Amino acid sequence: MKSRTGLFALLVAFAALAVVAAATASPAKQARPVAASAAAVPCSSAKIALMAPLTGDAGFLGVEQLSWAKYAVAVQNKLLGLKVGLYQGDTQLDPALASTLAQKYVSDPKTMAIIGPSTSGGVVAAGPTLDAAGLVAISPSATRTSLTIGGATVGKFFYRDVPNDAIQGPSDANYMIKSLKAKKVYIIDDQETYSTGLADAAGAALKAKGVTVIRDSVSQSVTDFSSIVTKIPGDTDVVFLPWQQPPQAQTFAQQMAEQGKKAKIFGSDGTNAPGKFTFKGAYVSNFAPDITGIPADKALVAGWLKLNPGQKVGSFGPPTYGAVQIAMQAIKQACVGGKVTRAAVMAQVPKVRIKQWLLGGSWGGFTATHDPVGAKFYIFQIQGDGSYKLVG
């Protein structure tokens, strides 16, 4: 019995040590994988790889991105005279899978660029592998600020064509204060890094302007929010939901209405999904304008709708088209003597300029931190028919 107790105590001690080690470990100290071959390959066999959650709870996001990535590859191949192929990698919103996929693409010398990873967690997980291999990644949706700004950025391989949360949080807060005249805001994060970071940023901006902020939290697995709705004070002006699941925002808004709560619902870019979050009067922010309202995009949108009949243009697809466009333009520019290398593609990515940018205006390149130049967030209000009207 004594020896069993001793063994148990030893195991507990090891477990405690493991917890302490996990808590104090820095991601930057992780072992770096060996870089794969950076040999030149024929431009005609170059590939780009989409890393997105194609199945699982966030499958809606990846499926939308995939449809736009396929479309962009087809269109840009014609326009640029290339034969770039597209790999599809399903991260299932699981950082471990993102890391495995990164290794897979790094090992394939034909892979010249990654479109994604779609989520910030995926970028962090895949980062060391991609960085070591010199494989450039352009994410159309990973908005966590610290990926590019701060002391623990993920590396020189990473770019994004959407603005970060340091812009979104204050931008949303300003709209709540100036346009919605909010004096009391109830913020509910969904316990994921994206959500807590954005909730912190918006909360700080609101508090700085004297707004009363009440903070709550709910797990992504919760689907009945009634009890949370019940405790929201009646004099709350805005309920801010920096979530990643539009249907949950829809359910929350309906349960607010069910209990007669009058506060305005305000969702982040993660809830921006026409056809999924359709609650009349609610607000959502997004890193992209509604491209169906941009005259120059009319033919492009029509082409996508022809391939995806009955689908609605969401918020995650157009930046994906943009990321593919940047990657393919970089491959075109890096193609010398019929050969292309990863290093050349990475060097060309920041030099790409696009006159007619899908998200409006022109593409002016990246800042020193690899964020898009002049990026901003847009605010929409959901109309009675479920459409999104640009209001700020």
Next chain:
Amino acid sequence: MSNFVQFLVDGLTLGSVYALVALGYSMVYGILKLLNFAHGDVYMIGAYIGYGMLTALGGATKPVISIWLVMVLMFLVAMVGCAGLGVAIERFAYRPLRNAPRIAPLISALGVSFFLEYSAQLLFGASHRQYNAFAFGGGALFFKGITWGPLHISLLRIVIICSAVLLMIALTLLVNRTQMGKAMRATSYDREAAAMMGIDVDRIIVVTFIIGSALAGAAGVMFALRADASPLMGFNAGLKGFTAAVIGGIGSIPGAMLGGILLGLFEAFTQGYLSGQWSDLFVFAILIVMMIVRPTGLLGKADIKKV
């Protein structure tokens, strides 16, 4: 005080769904001593069948018949469809392993669970499907009901709680007052002895799957009326249903009902008085405490064997 009563109603609504799921777990365990981990996914299929029925009848905004009739049909078709699925699962995944070591059907159950989840994802896509019950009768399900000061019990909650109670009463009557129920109890008590007494045990097992799966189908529709249907929704519901069954005493029908209601109430009060981030932590802490302190659950009985 009004918050307390509202939390109580929230908990009863949630608990009604958990109780129906827990019943399926408990009934199958009672008869086969099998943890049917695919049960949560039967619930998910129920939610999708309800969605299909609603869509076939014109959807929430333009139903071709009365919306109340649409809802009745959604429940009925989901229950029948899930009952059929339950029979198929029993026939192809569990019956061939009936005499195998107990780990074999357990692994088979996990396999069926993943099979159903990813088949649903392939068939219906990863996007959530919304019933849009908010549009039923211009919002009648949400805005009408019992209003008393700040307290509002919507028609939808009343429908969910009443339907669940009716189903539980029907099940209790079936188990306690019919020959079939007597045979089910006998099979649950001692399968071999029941067979020797002339009870068709295979038939009883099939009936158990039919009833449990039909209840899960109804629960799936109830849940999706308030939220939505998604391919992975069964995982969480299955865990909660299993927890409810353990709390009540797995194998005990009244225990499953009590466990489900208690779990719903506990979740609602934790979310309301503490925070949403604590609810799952407390729910599963209860499961652990229950396993340690009272492994038989609140209404379960210890399996005493003469040696």
